[in-house]
Amino acid sequence: MARRPPKTDYRDPLLRKTLLALAVNLEKTRTNVPKLSQQKLATLAGIASSTVSEIERGDVVDLRLSTLTALAGILEVDPLRLLKINEELIRKFLTSKASRKQK
Numbered sequence: 001m002a003r004r005p006p007k008t009d010y011r012d013p014l015l016r017k018t019l020l021a022l023a024v025n026l027e028k029t030r031t032n033v034p035k036l037s038q039q040k041l042a043t044l045a046g047i048a049s050s051t052v053s054e055i056e057r058g059d060v061v062d063l064r065l066s067t068l069t070a071l072a073g074i075l076e077v078d079p080l081r082l083l084k085i086n087e088e089l090i091r092k093f094l095t096s097k098a099s100r101k102q103k
Contacts, residue, residue, distance in 0.1 A: 021085040022068075023058035024093045029075050029082065030056075045070040058097065 030036050030052075038056065042049040047067055054060045055071075065079075072079040 017085055017090065018083055019060055019063075020058050020090045020093060022060070022063070022082055023056055024086065024089045025082045025084060026052075026071065026075075027056040028089075029077055033075065041071065041074060044074045047071075058093065 030038070030041055038052040039049045042052045045052075045067070047070065051060070051067065052071075055063065068079050068082065072082055075082075
């Protein structure tokens with residue numbers, strides 16, 4: 001009988017912070033590449049455009065390392081750069097996200 005992997009607790013503060021760092025860093029890196037839309041990045045990385053959108057919104061539920069490395073490869077950055085936590089950028093991201101929800 002195969003064992004099921006443990007359920008991930010997305011309320012874990014470090015996991016949430018890491019996913020938000022990825023959201024901020026992916027969008028910032030992608031938008032610095034001329035004419036690289038979410039759709040084009042997704043196509044080049046071999047993933048769904050909805051996945052890129054979910055990551056950049058901070059709404060990703062789970063992320064494979066293969067997805068992270070594919071995105072980093074297309075963007076020509078180290079995958080760890082996409083995961084680097086910057087508290088100030090995360091605060092700005094959350095403030096911006098909250099203001100968009102109020103509109």
